[in-house]
Amino acid sequence: MNASTTPAMGCRLVIVGGGFSGACLAIQLVRGSVRPLAITIIDPAERVGRGLAYGAVDPDHRLNAPTFSHSLLPEDAWHLSRWCLEQGILQQDPQAMRPDGAAYIRRSDYGRYLEQTLRDHAHWPATGSTIRHCRDTAVGFGLPGEPLAVQTAAGDCLPADQVFVATGNPLPRLQPPFPPALAGHPRIIENPLDTARLSGIDPQARVLLVGAGLTSLDVLSSLLRRDHRGPVEVVSRRGLRPRSQAPVAPVLARAQSLQAIAAMPAAMALDRVHGLPAAWLSAAATPPDVRRWLRALRLRIREVQAGGGAWYQAFDDIRDSVWQLWPTLPVAQKRRFIGRLRTWYDVHRFRAPPQNEEMVEAACAQGRVLFGAARLRAVTVSPDGEAIEVTMRRRGDGDDVTETYDAVINCTGLDPVAGLAGNPFLSSLVQGGWIRRDPCGLGFEADAACRAVGRDGVARAMLRLVGPPTVGSFGDPIGAVFISLQIHRMLAEVFGELTGGG
Numbered sequence: 001m002n003a004s005t006t007p008a009m010g011c012r013l014v015i016v017g018g019g020f021s022g023a024c025l026a027i028q029l030v031r032g033s034v035r036p037l038a039i040t041i042i043d044p045a046e047r048v049g050r051g052l053a054y055g056a057v058d059p060d061h062r063l064n065a066p067t068f069s070h071s072l073l074p075e076d077a078w079h080l081s082r083w084c085l086e087q088g089i090l091q092q093d094p095q096a097m098r099p100d101g102a103a104y105i106r107r108s109d110y111g112r113y114l115e116q117t118l119r120d121h122a123h124w125p126a127t128g129s130t131i132r133h134c135r136d137t138a139v140g141f142g143l144p145g146e147p148l149a150v151q152t153a154a155g156d157c158l159p160a161d162q163v164f165v166a167t168g169n170p171l172p173r174l175q176p177p178f179p180p181a182l183a184g185h186p187r188i189i190e191n192p193l194d195t196a197r198l199s200g201i202d203p204q205a206r207v208l209l210v211g212a213g214l215t216s217l218d219v220l221s222s223l224l225r226r227d228h229r230g231p232v233e234v235v236s237r238r239g240l241r242p243r244s245q246a247p248v249a250p251v252l253a254r255a256q257s258l259q260a261i262a263a264m265p266a267a268m269a270l271d272r273v274h275g276l277p278a279a280w281l282s283a284a285a286t287p288p289d290v291r292r293w294l295r296a297l298r299l300r301i302r303e304v305q306a307g308g309g310a311w312y313q314a315f316d317d318i319r320d321s322v323w324q325l326w327p328t329l330p331v332a333q334k335r336r337f338i339g340r341l342r343t344w345y346d347v348h349r350f351r352a353p354p355q356n357e358e359m360v361e362a363a364c365a366q367g368r369v370l371f372g373a374a375r376l377r378a379v380t381v382s383p384d385g386e387a388i389e390v391t392m393r394r395r396g397d398g399d400d401v402t403e404t405y406d407a408v409i410n411c412t413g414l415d416p417v418a419g420l421a422g423n424p425f426l427s428s429l430v431q432g433g434w435i436r437r438d439p440c441g442l443g444f445e446a447d448a449a450c451r452a453v454g455r456d457g458v459a460r461a462m463l464r465l466v467g468p469p470t471v472g473s474f475g476d477p478i479g480a481v482f483i484s485l486q487i488h489r490m491l492a493e494v495f496g497e498l499t500g501g502g
């Protein structure tokens with residue numbers, strides 16, 4: 001991965017960010033190109049491919065969907081499942097496999113899959129393409145009129161024919177009403193992915209988790225595994241929690257050997273997501289109107305249930321078509337959706353890994369964990385400096401109450417734009433007018449082929465955005481399979497550009 005390359009003109013590609021998106025992009029580029037490509041992934045991490053989500057070290061932190069939904073390769077939905085069989089993952093981690101035949105592997109194992117698959121593509125004999133890792137931070141982008149290049153913090157200047165922004169999610173940050181000054185307080189954990197900090201919590205401590213999504217399930221699992229005995233409370237504004245997983249279809253459950261997998265449809269995810277929206281959804285798609293879609297969804301759920309099915313089937317039709325539907329919505333409707341419906345969408349969309357759900361449910365039944373709906377009003381350090389005082393209004397109560405905790409953990413959602421100021425590369429792209437925020441303010445604007453839209457409204461092929469930074473443009477490019485498919489859609493145009501430019 002660190003071998004130096006001699007790039008052919010027209011084929012020097014720089015990817016900023018080496019998490020899932022950067023790795024998946026590099027792999028798909030190498031596999032799809034008929035020409036040799038010299039790909040450089042810039043990322044400060046020692047090991048490239050894992051990123052924020054799959055650098056997890058806690059064995060209780062698992063993928064939130066079965067293995068067949070996490071393949072790196074859109075044309076081969078079973079790539080990860082085969083890797084797991086070949087590596088003996090299910091023997092090493094017997095809890096991964098569920099009775100219905102779906103495997104929810106550890107995110108740390110998935111990180112290993114990403115890293116290893118990236119390494120396997122670093123020197124591609126069929127074309128001579130290479131992938132190298134530049135262990136550095138991107139800080140600047142070529143100036144107008146000069147050759148395209150990415151500058152790094154160490155002072156390197158990497159010339160490029162195309163640049164891809166795969167900077168993912170910034171580290172979680174405290175949201176109001178937390179005063180920013182409390183970010184470094186020893187009793188407040190701003191970054192819930194910091195497992196070392198979690199393991200430093202006194203087992204008798206009174207703990208508050210703010211946010212009740214999948215991150216809170218990870219944190220609770222870590223605490224419960226360490227036999228945390230003190231009271232744990234989880235609050236979120238609406239009190240909504242991630243739904244359970246759908247039972248896996250019997251045909252998919254049978255794919256538990258290399259032989260059985262060989263008989264499965266390889267392009268399953270591609271076919272499901274890339275086709276036209278389901279007929280019931282197509283009928284409701286125009287004019288684009290969230291309330292209309294919601295009415296159609298409710299009707300469809302009733303139909304499915306009448307036939308003995310469950311809500312998942314109808315909901316998943318919407319999830320799989322969001323990339324097509326979201327861009328058609330007027331901005332005002334997008335904003336209304338974000339304000340009123342996004343949390344509701346998220347709890348149905350991002351479902352709990354069953355292993356974590358079971359741990360947490362058992363703890364709730366024992367009274368060790370309490371979930372509630374409350375709006376935080378203020379967070380302060382107690383006068384003696386030994387605790388955190390949180391003032392909140394619980395749903396249904398007219399008055400504010402102030403509770404005292406020994407530790408408070410931030411489990412609120414990720415926000416790709418929140419880290420803008422802390423990311424020198426994104427800041428320089430914004431300042432240079434190369435990218436601009438999307439109208440909803442969720443991320444950065446990209447056109448249908450992921451070309452970055454600049455301050456002047458022009459989409460430029462030499463700079464493309466993939467993954468979470470495009471959430472405002474595509475609605476839901478968050479999960480691994482959806483990022484992989486987003487990249488797949490974009491590549492035909494990228495290869496066209498390379499051929500034209502070469």
Ligand SMILES: Cc1cc2nc3c(=O)[nH]c(=O)nc-3n(C[C@H](O)[C@H](O)[C@H](O)COP(=O)(O)OP(=O)(O)OC[C@H]3O[C@@H](n4cnc5c(N)ncnc54)[C@H](O)[C@@H]3O)c2cc1C
Pocket residue numbers: 016017018019020021022042043044045050051052053054062063064065136137138139166167168169170193414423424425426466467468478479480481
């Ligand atoms: C805790 C967690 C669990 C998740 N679990 C799942 C799951 O089970 N299944 C699923 O489908 N999805 C899951 N997701 C969704 C996840 O967002 C995507 O699957 C995917 O990991 C996003 O990858 P990424 O590469 O875009 O972002 P990231 O993983 O955030 O990686 C971005 C990389 O860019 C680098 N970078 C940023 N700025 C610069 C710069 N200026 N110069 C150089 N490098 C830079 C960072 O160092 C980082 O390594 C999870 C997300 C999180 C946060």
